Amino acid sequence: MDLLGTAIFLAIKSLIFIMGMFLGAAYLTLLERKFAGHVQQRPGPLHVGPHGFLQPIADALKVLTKEDLVPDNVDKVLFYLASLMAFVPAIMILAVVPFGEPFTIFGIEIQPYISDLNVGLLLALAFGSISIYGVIFAGWASNSKYPMIGGLRKAAVLIGYEVALGFALAGPIMMAGSFSLREIVEAQQGMWFIIPNILAFVVVVFCVLAETGRTPFDVQEAEAELVGGYVTEYTGMKFGLFPLAEWYIATFVLSAITVILFFGGWQPLPLLGWLPIPEFLWFFIKVFLLFMFFLWVHWTLPRYRVDQITEMAWKVMLPLALANILIVAVWIIIFG
Amino acid sequence: MQLWISQGEVESIKGKFPDILEERGDNFTSILINKKQLIELLTYLKEQLNYKMFIDFFCIDYPLHTPRFQGVYLLFNPEKKRRVAVKCWAEDNSLPSVINLWKGAKWSEREAWDMFGVRFEGHKNLVRMFLWEGYQYHPLRKDFPLEGYKDTYLPSLNLKEGETPAHNYDPYHTPLPSMEDLERTEKARIKKKNQIVLNWGPLHPGTHGTIWFLFDMEGEVVQECDIILGQLHRGVEKIAENITYTQFIPYTDRMDYISALCSQVAYVNTVEKLLGVEPPEKAKWIRTMMCELQRINSHLLWLGTYALDLGALTIFLYTFREREKIMDIIEGIAGIRLNSTYIRIGGVAKDLPEGALDVISHFVKDFPEKLKEYETILTKNRVWLKRNVNLGVITEEDVYSYGLTGVVARASGVPYDIRAIQPTDAYDKVDFEIPLGKVGDCYDRYLVRIEEMKQSVEIVKQCVNKLKDMKDDKYISTENPYVLPTLEEVFNSIEAMVKDFNLRIYGEQAPEGEIYLSGENPRGELGFYINSKGEGKPYRLRIRSGAFYNLQVFTELIKGKTVADAVVLLGSLDPVVGETDR
Numbered sequence: 001m002d003l004l005g006t007a008i009f010l011a012i013k014s015l016i017f018i019m020g021m022f023l024g025a026a027y028l029t030l031l032e033r034k035f036a037g038h039v040q041q042r043p044g045p046l047h048v049g050p051h052g053f054l055q056p057i058a059d060a061l062k063v064l065t066k067e068d069l070v071p072d073n074v075d076k077v078l079f080y081l082a083s084l085m086a087f088v089p090a091i092m093i094l095a096v097v098p099f100g101e102p103f104t105i106f107g108i109e110i111q112p113y114i115s116d117l118n119v120g121l122l123l124a125l126a127f128g129s130i131s132i133y134g135v136i137f138a139g140w141a142s143n144s145k146y147p148m149i150g151g152l153r154k155a156a157v158l159i160g161y162e163v164a165l166g167f168a169l170a171g172p173i174m175m176a177g178s179f180s181l182r183e184i185v186e187a188q189q190g191m192w193f194i195i196p197n198i199l200a201f202v203v204v205v206f207c208v209l210a211e212t213g214r215t216p217f218d219v220q221e222a223e224a225e226l227v228g229g230y231v232t233e234y235t236g237m238k239f240g241l242f243p244l245a246e247w248y249i250a251t252f253v254l255s256a257i258t259v260i261l262f263f264g265g266w267q268p269l270p271l272l273g274w275l276p277i278p279e280f281l282w283f284f285i286k287v288f289l290l291f292m293f294f295l296w297v298h299w300t301l302p303r304y305r306v307d308q309i310t311e312m313a314w315k316v317m318l319p320l321a322l323a324n325i326l327i328v329a330v331w332i333i334i335f336g
Numbered sequence: 337m338q339l340w341i342s343q344g345e346v347e348s349i350k351g352k353f354p355d356i357l358e359e360r361g362d363n364f365t366s367i368l369i370n371k372k373q374l375i376e377l378l379t380y381l382k383e384q385l386n387y388k389m390f391i392d393f394f395c396i397d398y399p400l401h402t403p404r405f406q407g408v409y410l411l412f413n414p415e416k417k418r419r420v421a422v423k424c425w426a427e428d429n430s431l432p433s434v435i436n437l438w439k440g441a442k443w444s445e446r447e448a449w450d451m452f453g454v455r456f457e458g459h460k461n462l463v464r465m466f467l468w469e470g471y472q473y474h475p476l477r478k479d480f481p482l483e484g485y486k487d488t489y490l491p492s493l494n495l496k497e498g499e500t501p502a503h504n505y506d507p508y509h510t511p512l513p514s515m516e517d518l519e520r521t522e523k524a525r526i527k528k529k530n531q532i533v534l535n536w537g538p539l540h541p542g543t544h545g546t547i548w549f550l551f552d553m554e555g556e557v558v559q560e561c562d563i564i565l566g567q568l569h570r571g572v573e574k575i576a577e578n579i580t581y582t583q584f585i586p587y588t589d590r591m592d593y594i595s596a597l598c599s600q601v602a603y604v605n606t607v608e609k610l611l612g613v614e615p616p617e618k619a620k621w622i623r624t625m626m627c628e629l630q631r632i633n634s635h636l637l638w639l640g641t642y643a644l645d646l647g648a649l650t651i652f653l654y655t656f657r658e659r660e661k662i663m664d665i666i667e668g669i670a671g672i673r674l675n676s677t678y679i680r681i682g683g684v685a686k687d688l689p690e691g692a693l694d695v696i697s698h699f700v701k702d703f704p705e706k707l708k709e710y711e712t713i714l715t716k717n718r719v720w721l722k723r724n725v726n727l728g729v730i731t732e733e734d735v736y737s738y739g740l741t742g743v744v745a746r747a748s749g750v751p752y753d754i755r756a757i758q759p760t761d762a763y764d765k766v767d768f769e770i771p772l773g774k775v776g777d778c779y780d781r782y783l784v785r786i787e788e789m790k791q792s793v794e795i796v797k798q799c800v801n802k803l804k805d806m807k808d809d810k811y812i813s814t815e816n817p818y819v820l821p822t823l824e825e826v827f828n829s830i831e832a833m834v835k836d837f838n839l840r841i842y843g844e845q846a847p848e849g850e851i852y853l854s855g856e857n858p859r860g861e862l863g864f865y866i867n868s869k870g871e872g873k874p875y876r877l878r879i880r881s882g883a884f885y886n887l888q889v890f891t892e893l894i895k896g897k898t899v900a901d902a903v904v905l906l907g908s909l910d911p912v913v914g915e916t917d918r
Contacts, residue, residue, distance in 0.1 A: 036649075036650075039650055040649075040650050040654070041654070041657060042653065145534050145535075146534075149534075149556065149899070153556075215647055215648075218647065219900070225542055225645075225900050225902070226899070227540060227541060299649065299650050300648070300650060300713065301647070301648060301717070301719050302643060302646040302647045302648040302714075302717065302719045302720050302723060303646060303647030303648075303719065303723075304722065304723070305723060305898065305900040305901070306556070306900060307898070308722055308723075
């Protein structure tokens with residue numbers, strides 16, 4: 001009975017998280033469009049609702065009601081599976097991301113996370129890797145040349161950056177002595193892990209850009225070369241899930257993990273602790289700032305060529321991540 | 337300014353080839369040689385007399401003469417800055433191919449085969465340039481009917497059985513290639529099992545128009561590349577043979593639609609030189625100013641789309657913001673934004689409206705700052721450098737061999753700028769520098785274009801200063817018998833009305849003769865060869881398009897590079913399909 005109660009409770013909580021993420025992602029699209037608009041000296045969406053505020057809902061309706069074309073000679077099973085494979089793992093990472101310490105309202109203890117696993121970070125990495133299959137499946141199943149090249153490019157990029165990302169995350173784990181994201185935040189009471197792990201942070205920023213396919217690394221859908229990359233043959237909501245998963249949910253979740261690992265999670269900014277701001281708001285402010293940083297990079301830079309990206313992954317990012325492990329190890333020996 | 341081969345050089349040729357026939361005119365000097373000695377003479381010109389730059393090759397059809405077709409080679413001596421034309425009759429409808437001397441002849445010979453049916457002995461890939469394989473006719477022959485040959489029954493695809501069509505259409509058409517034809521060509525290209533043939537275009541965001549590239553790829557590396565042109569071929573040269581000189585001006589707009597004014601100026605200058613019309617001073621300054629504005633406009637569009645191809649979306653919108661201002665200026669002066677048809681034989685269509693100069697001087701004051709903005713984002717950007725530096729290096733030798741002109745030539749260090757070599761309009765009275773590159777890679781082409789925009793701003797400033805003092809001058813020399821009178825004159829005097837009627841109906845009765853004159857377009861040398869037989873329309877009008885020749889080198893540059901480099905290379909060569917296809 002107790003188990004059933006926990007299950008129902010968790011199911012409801014997961015549903016709230018998923019719905020929240022959906023709505024959040026929808027409004028992240030608006031945020032990105034507004035941001036891009038102002039970067040490019042234009043107002044962005046303006047006409048649906050007050051100041052374009054209902055634009056994401058209009059977009060969602062449009063995408064959902066579009067005709068869902070499936071080309072004749074695609075591999076139907078993989079074709080359908082691909083868009084889900086890209087989307088579901090991205091949102092599953094949320095299962096291990098904590099948004100704050102447990103707190104009590106009206107006598108009920110509420111944990112602002114779904115589960116506090118002791119291998120949380122590993123699970124997040126694993127889910128991140130699965131979503132790559134979505135892209136590769138999409139490229140392969142489309143049975144068309146441009147998607148195939150796009151999918152293969154993405155695979156080449158991700159193999160390099162997954163390795164670097166794994167090594168870069170080792171630094172904070174070593175300092176916290178735990179894989180649990182909540183414990184990592186708690187370990188940063190005195191000092192954020194950015195201090196000795198600055199190299200790892202640089203690597204992680206590059207990896208997030210590469211994993212989410214944002215501009216210096218958006219080779220998999222370079223529209224000038226590959227038309228639409230791996231999404232060329234997709235339409236309707238199947239198409240909509242890809243950018244939603246990659247550009248918004250993945251970017252958001254990876255920003256959240258980066259904040260947890262390097263910027264003390266929900267701890268207030270230094271010298272601003274006296275402000276009456278609740279913990280989870282601090283967390284969201286930091287995630288928001290990091291997300292904006294990624295947008296800023298996306299809308300400013302040109303893109304690399306795919307071989308230059310992989311070259312950078314193996315020749316620059318991997319050594320940097322390894323150097324970071326060394327630095328952290330020395331740090332731990334000296335400061336304990 | 338005399339740009340043709342000197343008498344002394346012709347004499348020295350005559351010493352070696354006694355059979356040649358020299359035709360010397362004010363605007364055109366040609367040497368006629370028989371077919372056997374043609375290659376010998378061209379080699380002599382290239383190697384001994386240093387006429388090493390290939391400008392153009394084309395054919396002329398004389399139906400009553402045997403042999404029927406005449407080939408004309410235009411060559412340029414970059415040291416003495418002189419041109420020469422070599423003519424040769426195509427006996428048995430064939431000429432020796434010169435691709436061993438100049439690689440740039442590859443496409444122009446294919447074009448001649450396509451349009452005239454002249455064969456080229458020794459050409460490695462003599463297939464049609466614009467029309468499809470299997471088409472039997474050669475459209476630029478004088479006996480080809482304007483409406484084409486309709487011999488294929490092709491009912492409307494939307495029409496159901498028993499339905500009466502809403503409009504009266506002709507179910508007989510010129511034959512077209514089918515999908516099966518295309519698949520066959522694709523299958524025939526694959527040499528290895530791990531190759532794929534990527535159809536890059538004709539409708540692809542990276543090609544900036546309807547060019548069709550075939551990449552034979554292994555992995556992402558392009559092994560072999562073919563370019564199929566003709567999707568935008570409208571037969572402009574054929575059209576020109578059937579309308580008067582003035583009527584052809586709007587067609588020049590629609591060739592290089594991004595720099596319409598430059599094309600008009602190049603064409604009108606040629607016609608004016610042929611007719612002996614001298615435009616008033618004010619019109620010359622206006623033309624120069626408009627040309628330079630159009631050059632900035634064109635380069636801005638290039639910068640925007642180039643950055644867009646490389647993924648920097650924001651620059652695209654920044655450049656279009658500035659481009660919009662130029663578009664507004666052009667709209668205010670010419671009345672039309674894109675295809676402005678503003679230049680007329682003998683002047684310009686309208687006087688400058690009041691306040692136009694203020695707007696322009698405000699723009700040129702404002703613009704350099706914006707240019708600096710683009711440069712801060714791009715010029716030293718590491719990603720930008722990584723994508724551009726040492727990619728697509730074009731050597732000086734390539735420039736001469738392929739007949740590359742414009743920015744592509746100048747980025748390789750060849751100071752070939754028509755504005756300086758053969759200044760028309762007011763270019764000899766303005767001060768400007770010709771920026772040159774050192775390496776000849778994509779990055780140099782980028783830098784040269786940016787620098788050219790700065791120079792154009794300087795030229796526009798000088799023009800504005802000059803035009804301020806010419807407020808009440810005449811803008812079109814209507815007193816000349818070849819120049820159409822203004823509307824006001826037509827309504828107020830019977831002589832002007834008769835003249836207007838005559839010119840519009842019978843055209844400008846140009847004196848007999850030949851002329852080749854070119855203008856410096858943003859995309860290279862846009863040359864017009866006009867052969868007049870004393871009628872109101874040209875007997876043969878050949879358009880030497882800069883983009884057409886510049887695009888040829890692409891197939892060489894792309895070999896061994898990836899698809900991602902293809903966009904960069906194509907962007908840096910900057911072709912406009914309206915001009916390559918004509």
